[in-house]
Every structure is written in structure tokens, then in C-alpha cells.
Amino acid sequence: MISLNVSERSSTISYAIRDVVEYARKLESKGDQILKLNIGDPLKFDFNTPEPMVDAIINAAKTNFNGYEDSLGNPELRKIIAERESKNNGKIYFEDVVITSGVTEGVQLVFGATLEPGDEVLVPGPGYPTYTSYATFFGANPITYRTIESENWNIDVEDLKSKITNNTKCIVLINPNNPTGAMYKKKCLEEILDIAIDYDLFIISDEIYDRISFNNSFVSPASMTDEVPILTFNGISKIYLAPGWRVGYMAFYNWDTLFEIKEGIMKELRARIAANSICQVGAIEAYKSCEKYVVEMVSKLKERSEFAYKRLNEIPGISTTKPMGGLYIFPKVELEKRWKDDKEFVYEFLRMKKVLLVHGSGFCPVYGKDHFRSVFLPTIEVMEDAFTRLEEFMKAK
Numbered sequence: 263m264i265s266l267n268v269s270e271r272s273s274t275i276s277y278a279i280r281d282v283v284e285y286a287r288k289l290e291s292k293g294d295q296i297l298k299l300n301i302g303d304p305l306k307f308d309f310n311t312p313e314p315m316v317d318a319i320i321n322a323a324k325t326n327f328n329g330y331e332d333s334l335g336n337p338e339l340r341k342i343i344a345e346r347e348s349k350n351n352g353k354i355y356f357e358d359v360v361i362t363s364g365v366t367e368g369v370q371l372v373f374g375a376t377l378e379p380g381d382e383v384l385v386p387g388p389g390y391p392t393y394t395s396y397a398t399f400f401g402a403n404p405i406t407y408r409t410i411e412s413e414n415w416n417i418d419v420e421d422l423k424s425k426i427t428n429n430t431k432c433i434v435l436i437n438p439n440n441p442t443g444a445m446y447k448k449k450c451l452e453e454i455l456d457i458a459i460d461y462d463l464f465i466i467s468d469e470i471y472d473r474i475s476f477n478n479s480f481v482s483p484a485s486m487t488d489e490v491p492i493l494t495f496n497g498i499s500k501i502y503l504a505p506g507w508r509v510g511y512m513a514f515y516n517w518d519t520l521f522e523i524k525e526g527i528m529k530e531l532r533a534r535i536a537a538n539s540i541c542q543v544g545a546i547e548a549y550k551s552c553e554k555y556v557v558e559m560v561s562k563l564k565e566r567s568e569f570a571y572k573r574l575n576e577i578p579g580i581s582t583t584k585p586m587g588g589l590y591i592f593p594k595v596e597l598e599k600r601w602k603d604d605k606e607f608v609y610e611f612l613r614m615k616k617v618l619l620v621h622g623s624g625f626c627p628v629y630g631k632d633h634f635r636s637v638f639l640p641t642i643e644v645m646e647d648a649f650t651r652l653e654e655f656m657k658a659k
């Protein structure tokens with residue numbers, strides 16, 4: 263019988279957002295009904311993919327548009343995205359945009375092309391765990407820079423700077439941030455761009471929630487420099503309500519001096535053949551005709567984020583900053599001696615009250631601990647039910 267060890271690379275991967283689901287599944291298999299506030303998938307709630315997008319992929323499939331797509335992406339889609347980026351951020355050309363199977367594939371590709379064992383990547387703490395997982399997967403060390411809760415989770419630029427070493431390759435920005443809902447101001451981004459210039463670093467700017475901004479304050483660093491190499495990540499998963507279609511993109515800004523890395527990414531893109539063909543047709547429709555659905559969704563989410571912020575702050579032992587964008591709220595819990603840590607808190611709340619959250623330390627063991635993440639995607643009635651259960655749970659212990 264064959265015996266093989268799992269590679270060290272893959273055994274390092276962890277993803278708190280999904281891990282906690284395993285425990286919920288066990289409860290469900292025993293007949294429990296779980297209210298899931300753990301995952302940033304609008305389709306699990308009262309949001310639907312815009313109809314014109316759905317019609318577009320049905321039509322594409324029926325007209326036999328089912329072959330392999332170009333490795334770098336559907337040319338029409340790349341052109342539309344180059345126009346979108348040029349209009350919103352900074353002038354960019356068709357050749358600077360490539361289509362990936364979601365932002366997640368983009369993360370793998372860029373780290374695959376840039377990181378060697380021992381390299382360091384600066385990631386936000388707390389932050390979306392994919393960056394940490396894939397940096398580790400490629401043998402590099404993710405180094406967490408602090409974000410400050412009392413300043414609406416703004417970036418501690420001094421801390422970020424102090425963590426740069428000779429091994430640092432890039433700075434990851436997640437803006438608006440998952441899980442904190444922070445939106446970074448121009449001044450903060452300016453300071454980070456200056457640091458990138460001083461230390462010869464490139465920037466990854468994850469802008470998957472760019473349009474989900476509650477006071478229209480989103481600024482992309484790509485709109486502010488023609489010097490710093492920036493790789494902007496975005497896609498249709500959140501804004502156009504199609505996470506299952508797996509369509510994202512990378513836009514290369516100011517990448518002239520890093521052309522070899524760009525070519526490395528192109529080679530990786532060719533080796534993995536292509537992103538989904540018909541879903542890219544759906545994405546073309548999204549960017550062409552679905553603006554009104556985005557406006558509707560953002561207005562619904564704004565109301566829900568305000569409810570979550572107000573209601574959670576009413577609960578003794580819970581306090582939270584106000585999300586400025588995205589899909590998440592990241593409250594602090596006074597654990598005192600009641601729970602060993604945020605993970606125990608989340609698991610016990612699940613067991614007792616059948617509501618699934620994600621423990622904050624899953625987003626950063628240092629700056630995320632003693633917190634949890636909830637989505638504010640459900641209707642106000644559903645959130646009221648969930649947060650009332652949380653209030654009862656806090657009071658009972």
C-alpha cells in the first residue's frame with residue numbers, strides 16, 4: 263500500500279472562515295438549525311445575481327461559447343476593465359489587465375511569481391487570511407502590520423515601516439478591509455506610497471469591495487502615483503453578486519521596471535489555461551449594464567451595517583467600530599474570565615445559541631484576538647434575532 267506524507271507546504275494552510283464551518287456541520291447533522299453569519303457570500307441571503315448577467319451566461323452557453331478562453335482573459339472584458347480602472351483610478355491599458363479565477367487565484371499567481379523562501383510580505387492585522395496562507399505556502403513569511411481599533415482600524419504606518427527588512431518584497435493593502443470595515447484615507451495611503459518608494463517595495467491593493475463604500479470615500483492608491491508598482495485586485499464576486507462564478511482581475515500599474523515578474527505571471531496564466539469562459543461573458547454584462555444593482559445593494563448594506571453597529575454596541579460586553587465599507591463588522595468582546603479566548607467564545611456561542619460567527623484571531627492572532635467577525639448581509643429581522651441571542655448569551659455567563 264502506498265504511503266506518502268503531506269507536503270509541508272500544504273500542511274501550513276489554514277483558513278479560519280471555513281474551519282469553523284466544520285463544527286457547525288456537525289451540529290447540523292444532529293438536527294440543529296444554524297444561523298450563519300460567518301461567510302461573505304451575499305447569495306446566502308436576500309441578494310440575487312443581476313438578471314442581465316445570468317441571461318448573458320445562459321445565452322453564451324447556448325451559443326456554444328464553451329471553449330477555452332484566452333489565457334489572459336476575454337479581450338472584451340479586459341478592455342472594459344482597463345476603461346473602468348482608467349476612469350476610476352489611473353490610466354491603464356488593455357495589456358495591463360488579466361482575468362483570473364477570482365482574486366484568490368491572483369494572490370496565488372503573484373506570490374508564485376515574486377516570493378522565494380525567506381522573503382517577507384507585509385499584511386494587515388487583522389486581515390483576510392488568504393494572503394497569509396499563500397505567502398506561507400510559497401515559503402515566505404507573512405509579517406503582520408498593526409491596524410488601530412481606536413482609530414477606526416486605520417493603519418499604524420510607523421509600525422508598518424518598523425517591520426520592513428531586507429527581505430520585504432511587498433505591502434498588502436485590503437481596502438475596504440475584511441474583517442474590520444476600515445477604509446483608508448488619502449493621507450495614510452500617501453505615507454505608505456512614500457515608504458514603498460523609499461524601500462523599493464511593490465504594493466498589492468485588494469479592492470474587491472471598492473464600490474461597497476458607505477460614504478463614497480474609497481480611494482485607490484493607483485490613483486495617486488505613477489511611480490510605485492501596484493497590483494490592483496478586483497472582481498465580480500462581491501460587487502456584482504457572483505462569487506461562485508470565480509471571475510476576478512489583476513491590473514498592473516507602473517510595472518515597467520518589473521516586467522520580468524509580469525512575464526512570470528503571464529507564464530503561470532498560460533500554464534493554468536484560462537478562467538471560465540461563459541462567466542467572463544457574464545462579467546462583461548456586469549460592467550456594461552448592472553450599475554443600478556450595485557447602487558441598490560450598497561444602499562441595503564449601508565442600512566444593515568448601521569443597524570448592526572447600533573445593536574451590537576447595545577450589548578453589554580460588546581463594543582464595535584463603525585464599518586465604512588465591505589460586508590463585515592468586527593466587534594470586541596470582553597472575555598474576562600468567562601472564556602479562554604475568542605475561539606472558545608465563538609464555539610460556545612454556536613453550541614448554545616446556534617449562531618455561527620468567526621473568531622477574530624483567525625484574522626490575526628495578535629491584533630484580531632478578543633474579537634469576532636459577523637457579516638451584516640442578513641435582513642434586519644434576522645440580525646435582530648442573532649444579536650438578541652448574543653445578548654442573552656452574554657448576560658447568562
Ligand SMILES: Cc1ncc(COP(=O)(O)O)c(C=O)c1O
Nearest residue numbers: 302364365366390440497499510
Ligand atoms: C479581501 C478579499 N479578497 C478576496 C476575496 C476573494 O475574492 P474572489 O472571490 O474574487 O476570489 C475575499 C472574499 O471574501 C476578500 O474578502
